[in-house]
Structures are given as structure tokens and as C-alpha cells.
Amino acid sequence: MADKEPRIIVLGAGMAGILAGIKLQASGYTDIAIYEKADRIGGTWRENTYPGLTCDVPSHHYTYTFERNPDWTRHLPPGPEIQAYFEGVTEKYGIDKLIRFNEEAESARFLNGRWHLGFKSGLQDQADIVIAATGVLHHPSHPSIAGMERFEGALFHSARWDHGVPLDGQRIGVIGNGSTGVQIISALAGRADRLEHYQRTAQWIMPVENGHFSEEERAAFRDPQVLAAAMKFEEYNAAVDAYTQAIVDEQSEGARNIAEACLANLENSVQDPELKEKLRPDHKPLCKRLIFSPDYYQAIQHPKVALVTEGIAGIEERGIRTDDGQLHELDVIVLATGFHADYFMRPMHIRGRNDAELETLWADHPKAYLAVSMPDFPNFFMLNGPNGPVGNFSLIDIAEHQWHYIDQLLARLRSGDADEICCTHEAMENFERARAEAAKKTVWYHGGCHSWYLDKQGIPASWPWTYSRFVSEMEAPDWEHYQCLSQVS
Numbered sequence: 001m002a003d004k005e006p007r008i009i010v011l012g013a014g015m016a017g018i019l020a021g022i023k024l025q026a027s028g029y030t031d032i033a034i035y036e037k038a039d040r041i042g043g044t045w046r047e048n049t050y051p052g053l054t055c056d057v058p059s060h061h062y063t064y065t066f067e068r069n070p071d072w073t074r075h076l077p078p079g080p081e082i083q084a085y086f087e088g089v090t091e092k093y094g095i096d097k098l099i100r101f102n103e104e105a106e107s108a109r110f111l112n113g114r115w116h117l118g119f120k121s122g123l124q125d126q127a128d129i130v131i132a133a134t135g136v137l138h139h140p141s142h143p144s145i146a147g148m149e150r151f152e153g154a155l156f157h158s159a160r161w162d163h164g165v166p167l168d169g170q171r172i173g174v175i176g177n178g179s180t181g182v183q184i185i186s187a188l189a190g191r192a193d194r195l196e197h198y199q200r201t202a203q204w205i206m207p208v209e210n211g212h213f214s215e216e217e218r219a220a221f222r223d224p225q226v227l228a229a230a231m232k233f234e235e236y237n238a239a240v241d242a243y244t245q246a247i248v249d250e251q252s253e254g255a256r257n258i259a260e261a262c263l264a265n266l267e268n269s270v271q272d273p274e275l276k277e278k279l280r281p282d283h284k285p286l287c288k289r290l291i292f293s294p295d296y297y298q299a300i301q302h303p304k305v306a307l308v309t310e311g312i313a314g315i316e317e318r319g320i321r322t323d324d325g326q327l328h329e330l331d332v333i334v335l336a337t338g339f340h341a342d343y344f345m346r347p348m349h350i351r352g353r354n355d356a357e358l359e360t361l362w363a364d365h366p367k368a369y370l371a372v373s374m375p376d377f378p379n380f381f382m383l384n385g386p387n388g389p390v391g392n393f394s395l396i397d398i399a400e401h402q403w404h405y406i407d408q409l410l411a412r413l414r415s416g417d418a419d420e421i422c423c424t425h426e427a428m429e430n431f432e433r434a435r436a437e438a439a440k441k442t443v444w445y446h447g448g449c450h451s452w453y454l455d456k457q458g459i460p461a462s463w464p465w466t467y468s469r470f471v472s473e474m475e476a477p478d479w480e481h482y483q484c485l486s487q488v489s
């Protein structure tokens with residue numbers, strides 16, 4: 001590929017796609033197109049606009065390392081500020097000029113050494129290299145609750161918030177108590193005339209401060225050294241490592257500290273013994289993604305808020321009927337019921353070399369060698385792809401490490417040393433075998449809960465080792481695990 005400028009297509013203009021655009025430009029690539037299905041950048045932060053939307057990763061740790069943001073107003077970044085941050089970065093680095101909006105990729109086929117892409121609009125394009133940066137949690141999961149279509153009020157998924165629907169003084173039911181449902185309850189307590197939180201499984205809740213940064217602090221953070229000293233970036237990474245260690249080893253100090261903090265939060269924050277028992281989880285802390293909340297326990301004790309733990313029998317014209325026969329009359333029902341975490345680029349149809357189909361490779365569950373590459377899908381690399389680290393830490397940081405690795409694969413293509421690069425079947429199988437074995441040792445697997453971390457077979461689908469192991473794997477490719485083909489040879 002040395003004698004011509006490779007054409008590179010990036011799929012998705014969310015956090016990872018913007019990162020790819022910036023890094024590709026910085027490396028001197030000039031033939032880049034970013035295709036985005038929506039009419040704006042932002043991914044998760046464009047699609048989620050629910051009241052209370054906040055990232056639970058501290059603001060200054062939820063940025064690109066090369067583009068810190070002294071202007072965060074709070075310790076935890078509010079969703080609209082994150083969206084504005086990505087829009088600002090996109091403009092600053094000229095990435096907006098690379099993006100083609102309203103173009104949803106439907107298919108990609110590897111033919112004669114190139115990827116041929118088809119879009120919903122009918123557009124076709126070709127590329128030497130494809131970077132899939134399509135995100136993880138973006139296909140809303142709708143529960144199958146009988147009678148949902150009969151409801152005469154407003155009903156919508158948390159990621160499709162209907163801002164035309166009034167909330168103040170209304171009777172609102174929120175189904176689901178993951179990070180999203182908890183944030184919505186905190187935001188709507190005191191606004192709704194009656195707010196009901198439908199909980200199927202109690203969650204562990206980690207207390208967290210969410211104060212404002214003063215104007216003086218924000219001004220001081222313009223000096224990168226002051227910011228670095230205040231935010232202790234290295235120490236934060238050590239904390240992320242301890243968190244991942246806690247998932248791998250529940251005897252670790254980190255695991256004990258987290259369990260104690262969550263338990264103390266419940267014991268000290270909730271007064272009514274009956275409510276406390278309803279909020280007490282029956283699984284181990286960290287089995288599900290931890291919920292960080294500064295105010296959920298306060299919100300759920302608000303006089304106009306109720307926790308409903310009776311099962312949902314169905315939805316009717318006027319509200320939700322619970323298993324005890326009671327009809328809960330409601331004006332608005334919010335489905336904070338999560339996402340299909342196993343879709344990634346799908347429903348895109350992708351066919352690689354030797355007629356390899358993505359659907360066949362992913363028949364059991366999505367898989368990729370080191371979360372980046374798949375055998376027979378040459379020059380197709382993923383950011384935040386399957387089996388990568390996900391949890392209570394910044395996916396921006398994860399994507400940056402992955403980019404560091406992918407950049408080296410691209411450099412080899414560019415050097416002319418190879419025209420097609422993808423991992424070998426053996427590398428994929430060995431990685432997947434070791435990964436599944438390690439996954440069964442994590443608290444996600446034996447912690448006694450169900451969560452979106454698990455695949456269809458009930459095996460955790462994410463990176464089952466520590467953060468530091470991930471960082472070291474991303475240092476450099478082990479070329480023995482790659483097949484590098486040259487078209488002329």
C-alpha cells in the first residue's frame with residue numbers, strides 16, 4: 001500500500017470516530033471519510049438527552065488526553081456539556097469537514113483488496129481501510145411487557161426522550177434502575193406529582209460527590225500543570241486498575257473497599273427499614289456495573305417518590321398493573337431498560353475474505369482478537385469493539401489506547417510491508433478461549449446477578465483482566481498473531 005494514499009473510512013462520529021479522525025489527520029493521512037448515520041456528531045451523548053443525564057466518570061478524566069477541558073462546571077460532567085465538548089473538539093480539529101451526515105452504512109464487502117461499502121441512502125463508497133467506531137450501547141432494548149401499546153399516556157425509551165411531554169406535576173413511572181433509571185429518578189424527584197421507580201433487581205450504589213468547580217478553579221485549570229496536579233491523572237489510572245482488579249479478584253482490597261462503601265451508603269442513607277431491605281441487593285457488589293450516585297437514596301425517600309418492587313404484570317390504558325393486582329395510574333412511562341450491548345456495527349452486513357460473514361463469526365457472541373481485529377476481515381479494525389474493557393471508567397481512555405495499537409497496524413500497511421492485515425484464526429481462537437476462561441472467574445460471572453455484561457450463554461463478554469494488562473497489550477501488536485499479506489506476492 002506504500003505507493004498510494006490509502007482511503008480510510010471511519011464508521012460513526014461519536015467519541016471514538018472523532019478520535020480516529022483526529023489521529024489519522026495527525027499521522028498525515030489525507031483521504032479520510034467519516035460516515036455518521038445521524039445529522040450530528042456525539043453518539044451516546046447525542047442520543048441520550050434524558051433529565052439528569054450525567055457521566056459518572058469524573059469530568060477531567062472523561063476527556064481526550066490531548067484535549068483537556070478546563071471549563072467543566074461539575075465534578076461529574078453533565079450530558080449537554082459532554083456533547084458541547086465533542087462538538088468543540090470536532091470543530092477545532094477540522095473533523096467536521098470529514099464527516100458525511102445522515103449516511104448509515106448497511107453493508108461492507110471485501111473484494112479484490114478493498115472494502116466496498118453500501119449505505120441506506122443508496123450511496124456506495126470504497127476504502128482500503130475501515131475503522132468501525134460505531135459504539136456499544138446504542139440500540140435501545142424494549143422490554144416485552146404485555147399491553148404496552150394500549151397505554152394512553154406517553155411512553156418512550158430513555159434514549160429516545162420525548163421532550164414535548166410535560167413532566168412537572170405529572171404521574172411518572174420509570175422502569176429500570178441501571179445508571180440511567182437512577183439518574184432520571186434523581187432528576188425528577190420533586191418535579192413529578194408522583195414518581196414511581198419500578199425495580200426488578202436492587203442495585204449497589206456507590207456514593208459520589210458532584211460539586212461545582214468555582215470560576216477560580218476553572219481559570220486555574222487553564223494551566224495544564226495546575227490541572228494535572230489537581231486531577232492526579234496517574235493516580236486515577238491506578239484507581240481504575242484497582243477497580244478492574246476488584247472484578248477479577250473479590251478478595252482484593254479494592255473489592256472490599258467498594259463493598260464496604262456501598263453497604264455503608266445504604267445503611268446510612270436510608271431511614272425506613274422496610275425501604276432499606278427493598279433496596280438491599282441480593283448479589284455481590286460489582287456483579288452489575290456499579291451505580292455512582294450522589295443523591296439517589298435521597299430522591300427515593302422524597303415524599304412524592306415511591307419504589308415499586310412488585311413485578312409488572314402488564315401495561316394498560318391508564319398505567320401499570322403490578323402482580324398484586326394494583327393499577328398504578330400514570331401519565332408518562334419511561335423505559336430505562338438498557339440497550340442491546342451485543343449489536344456493535346450490526347445490523348450492518350459485513351462480508352470479509354473467503355466469504356467470511358460477520359454473522360457467522362459472531363453466531364454465539366461478538367468476538368474480536370484483543371477487541372480490535374477479526375480473522376478474514378483484513379484492514380477492518382474496531383474501536384470499543386467486542387471484548388474490550390467496559391465498566392466504571394472512561395471509554396475515551398480505552399479508545400485512545402486502542403488507537404495507539406491500531407495506528408501501528410496502519411503504519412505497517414502504509415510502509416508497503418503488507419496490503420492486508422488481520423489477526424490469524426489461531427490468535428482469535430486462543431484469545432477467545434483464554435478470555436472466556438478468565439471471564440468465568442470474574443464477579444460478573446459468579447456474583448449472582450444478570451447484567452448486560454453477559455452474552456447469550458451467560459459468559460461475561462467484556463475484557464476479563466485488569467486495566468494494566470489491557471494497557472500493556474495495547475503497547476504494540478504481536479505480529480505473530482497477525483496475517484500480513486502482500487497482493488503482489
Ligand code: N01
Nearest residue numbers: 054055056143176177178179180181200201289336337338
Ligand atoms: O441500562 P441497564 P441503563 N421489567 O441495562 C431493567 C451506561 N450508562 O441504560 O437489573 C423490569 O444497566 C433492568 O432490570 P434487571 C452504563 O454503562 C452510563 O441504565 O435486569 N425491568 C435494569 O434495572 C450502563 O451500565 C452512564 O432486573 C426491566 C434496567 O432495566 C449502561 O449505560 C449513564 C425489564 C436496565 O439497566 C446501561 O445503563 C447511564 C423488564 N422487562 C448509562 N427489562 C454514565 O454515567 C429491563 N429492566 C457513564
